[in-house]
Amino acid sequence: MFAAEKSELPMALRAAYLALHRRSDAAFEKYGITADQFVLMATLARGNALTQRELAQRMTSDPSTVRAMLVLLEKQGLVQRDVHPTDSRARTVALTVSGRRKFRQLWVASETIRTEMLSALPPTESQALIGFLRRVANTLNAMHPTPSASDLISEPTASLNTSLDPVSDRT
Amino acid sequence: MFAAEKSELPMALRAAYLALHRRSDAAFEKYGITADQFVLMATLARGNALTQRELAQRMTSDPSTVRAMLVLLEKQGLVQRDVHPTDSRARTVALTVSGRRKFRQLWVASETIRTEMLSALPPTESQALIGFLRRVANTLNAMHPTPSASDLISEPTASLNTSLDPVSDRT
């Protein structure tokens, strides 16, 4: 009767993510930024001067994808790449001043989306949902030989105040 | 203290989806099929002879994206497009015999992934997670002017036996 189809969970996950992605793209469109570029900037806002590799890992994304994104963001002057101080293969990535300002705007512009998402859930359950999602991601990554991918979700990734919110921190 | 960051939910959703997508791509690689093509085939397996438009809606995807996918799947002989019986603008899409057989293989090949996902959750909670994800998707879609997108998630979309599982139905 209620034998849930096995594919319900993957399909629901897909539908939810695509909906989020579309909404985000729409919200950022007038700023000339995409949803994924926002994720990248958010990652940099949290930990600046990362290696492209580190950046890709924290974004759960691919190095070559990240490179393409960086090229575009660099053109807009939102991001800056410098040679790594000790490793001359690597390049460090950082938000420019303009990039930080832009990110603050984007953060505000996307506030509605975050609020809506949370409002769709019983207030108690948002943490549970987050936990489930992380467990799912960790489980799926654990089997796949993506190196150290499972570390990234569960750990706060060092640093004390890793708050992403650039507005409440504001001066 | 435990003031959850507002971006945790979106980020966790993204990480979980990308992990699922990667795992699926890896599982289907040896069959020459992608994760998204599997979704398309699954949608057809459930309701054949759909319009490209209907297909796109049920997949929570874009018509022009679906078209590109259909072209590729047609080359592989897995899918077949015919002119619509009454509407000469439209084309109906259906799995070929070969497509159905391939889909059965893919279903088996991806069984592990579905099982792993469920195993990552407390057994009682999988339905809850699915419900949350659907609510999130519906909420996000409801605001965005994507026509009738919110209908797609909650409804079984007609038909009696809409089971996706092609194996237990077999013969």
Next chain:
DNA sequence: TTTCGATCGTGCGTATACATACGAATTTTG
């Protein structure tokens, strides 16, 4: 019935996601 707006599929352009291969530089090994 004629016209006109809505809808279907197509084609084109941009951005992502990822694999793979490559050169350059670093680290490890013997």
Next chain:
DNA sequence: CAAAATTCGTATGTATACGCACGATCGAAA
């Protein structure tokens, strides 16, 4: 210290995801 294995970023190719504009057709309203 020198050779080998690894790592970093880059470049290329394929498949999505989506917006937009286009021609063809349908359907409704005049």
